Amino acid sequence: MAQITASVYTSHVPAIGAALDLGKSNEPYWQPVFKGYDFSKQWLRENKPDVIFLVYNDHATAFSLEMIPTFAIGCAAEFEPADEGWGPRPVPLVKGHPELAAHIAQSVIQDDFDLTIVNKMPVDHGLTVPLSLMCGQPAPDNYEWPCPVIPFAVNVVQYPVPSGRRCYQLGRAIRKAVASFDAPLKVQIWGTGGMSHQLQGPRAGLINREWDTAFLDRLIADPAELAQLPHIDYVREAGSEGIELVMWLIARGAMGDESGPGTPRVVHRFYHVPASNTAVGHLILENT
């Protein structure tokens, strides 16, 4: 049977992708950001999964205002990096895992989560920046990501977005779905976005280190309670775009419970301000 072995949480700031693509990662501004991922790259090489289930949000790229799915699962065999207006990022095509994606869709929808099944969509920085941070730039002679990726897009652009509670419960349903897939796959689930940031209006640039730190603590040790936090607290305390953090609760919900046998252990934790407008937070949890 398939199993979820670990979860990764990380911000997906577009400027991080631009810094990598333009060869700026050694500049003093960016060095501390990438240093926080040195361990993670090594860890991923040593703990290579068979599939990554990557929770992210589309930033008005694949989904315009014509259609706004709350939860969308990518079931295609491949996904192209999008042109978000600056030209597509120079990164490999993202290969999917249609069999596992279809299995998860079937199981999770039967568990009352109304996913939208997507068979064609470009993927934006929300998905490719976490891959770059964790995998580094793929070598020219082996130009591909280390494993297939199932993109899972969550609407956090148009309100109301799904609640933390709903996201956490969805994670539980994904855990159950993976466990019933009849192949011995090691699956990692990644939750991306955040941490505190606001990209609009006179309040742009808001950062709340104290709140972010508490969020990380509670995500590790008290996620069920953290999931009860209403939207307004995210917006007020972590900025209008800090709401992306609800996506971390999907990944956490898919992991082991916060107490008892199998409790996840923290293998890496990192926090840095700023990357462009944003507080960068990063965690790796392994199921024990």
Next chain:
Amino acid sequence: MALDKPYRDIPGTTIFDAEQSRLGYHLNQFCMSLMRPQNRARFKADERAYLDQWPMTEEQKQAVLARDLNWCIRLGGNIYFLAKIGATDGKSFQQMAGSMTGMSEEEYRDMMISGGRSVEGNRRIGEDGSAQAHRQPQGRAGRKEGS
């Protein structure tokens, strides 16, 4: 019964809800069209003519031509859509976000490097933080324009 919108009391912040989305539909869809290189080229060649192909209000067109992102947001624009205009202009997200504060690019970058904008005084309208209405514009860029 009215819908619950508790986010109305946060200073300097517009939540992109269904009501804003309805107001800004054509504005945001125009932005979306700039994802294609040929459309970016057409827009750059004659902005007004390109905008006139969209059923946007005149005020929305003026806000785009002025590159006033706060104005665009008041008229239903959403930052992730408006970012396509910035990308077309070769602007980074930091330049776009900073432009909404009245700070110069340097002032905004320095604020971020020093840990970002504090939440203190900026949680609710009526407090005294930097994002409150009575503190605008916040920096040199805003004062220079005399707006």
